[in-house]
Amino acid sequence: MLVLRKPGKPAYDVTKAYRPIGLFDTIGKLLSTLIADDLSFLAETHNMLSSGQFGGRHGRNTTDVMHMVTSRVKDAWRAGKVATALFLDVQGTFPNTVKAQLIHNMRVHGVPHRYTNLIENMLTSRKTHLKFDDCILPPFSINNGMTQDCPLSMILYAFYNAPLVENTLHKHESSYSFVDDCLYLAIADTLPETHSAVKDMIERQGGGFTWSTFHNSPFELSKLALMNFPCSHHGVAPPDLILTYTNSNCSVTNQSIDTVPTYKYLGVVFDSQLRWSAHHHKVITNATWWSLQIARLSRISGGMPPRRLCQLYNTVAVPAFIYAADV
Numbered sequence: 001m002l003v004l005r006k007p008g009k010p011a012y013d014v015t016k017a018y019r020p021i022g023l024f025d026t027i028g029k030l031l032s033t034l035i036a037d038d039l040s041f042l043a044e045t046h047n048m049l050s051s052g053q054f055g056g057r058h059g060r061n062t063t064d065v066m067h068m069v070t071s072r073v074k075d076a077w078r079a080g081k082v083a084t085a086l087f088l089d090v091q092g093t094f095p096n097t098v099k100a101q102l103i104h105n106m107r108v109h110g111v112p113h114r115y116t117n118l119i120e121n122m123l124t125s126r127k128t129h130l131k132f133d134d135c136i137l138p139p140f141s142i143n144n145g146m147t148q149d150c151p152l153s154m155i156l157y158a159f160y161n162a163p164l165v166e167n168t169l170h171k172h173e174s175s176y177s178f179v180d181d182c183l184y185l186a187i188a189d190t191l192p193e194t195h196s197a198v199k200d201m202i203e204r205q206g207g208g209f210t211w212s213t214f215h216n217s218p219f220e221l222s223k224l225a226l227m228n229f230p231c232s233h234h235g236v237a238p239p240d241l242i243l244t245y246t247n248s249n250c251s252v253t254n255q256s257i258d259t260v261p262t263y264k265y266l267g268v269v270f271d272s273q274l275r276w277s278a279h280h281h282k283v284i285t286n287a288t289w290w291s292l293q294i295a296r297l298s299r300i301s302g303g304m305p306p307r308r309l310c311q312l313y314n315t316v317a318v319p320a321f322i323y324a325a326d327v
Helices: 026-045 062-078 099-108 113-122 153-160 191-203 208-214 277-296 306-321
Strands: 002-005 018-021 082-089 126-128 140-142 173-178 181-188 225-229 241-246 252-257 262-265 268-271
Touching (some): 026 153, 062 173, 062 225, 099 113, 181 191, 191 208, 191 225, 191 241, 208 241, 277 306
Antiparallel strands (some): 002 018, 082 181, 262 268
């Protein structure tokens, strides 16, 4: 297992600034790919997963999540209502996966036993060793977790966090997830009502905190954010949301969730009016940076030929700054 630094972290003396990447033999990846295709086909054919679940499913990408959220908010505005979104971030997504809970979730959602038994065998009696630069640690056993670069990891985690996404009891509640980036959305006549709704979604029995406890997947409370989507500027915004969380030692933690005017979700900067002004500035900055990088390669002496520069620009630079332009 190769340990890589996550880009853009301010300090690398903390564990969460690194990402472990498992290295498999080619034959093992081929088998995992075939099983992942079978599970994806079964999930779509028999509607095993919620419509708000986007990670690890064919034909459902990150921009689809943003289209869904944007459409839901604008539909609320047309009806004269308001919306509030609670953005969730799950710590240690793949490493914290509990095998027994994963198998249970798959069986509850109707996955045949021949697949669950195979997955259980694949996740049993595993060993690995970590490699940091030139340092290789001795092998150790892995009791929980899925390998992050395994072709199976995405579809398996879709079943693992399915109860988190299925946590909707009323028609004014919605939940969406792309792997560890989850969102609770509530619609009501006033913002205090939407705040109460998202608070209930995460605190009630079987809600977000319950899923977090039973699935060994704590939320990064410092990264939780609340965004209001008012239909006009005349409404009075309620104070920041206070969430009550019961710890494993039965102590209670009260966490204040700040109301933010903008939030970066799946690479796109949302704002409370859905005008995308903040994201436009981000795109301009990215386009400028990529153009400068291409310019460095176009020097007369020792530079790339124009045909290769054009190919590089169209295949690497352009997709980098037009991502989610359709949203």
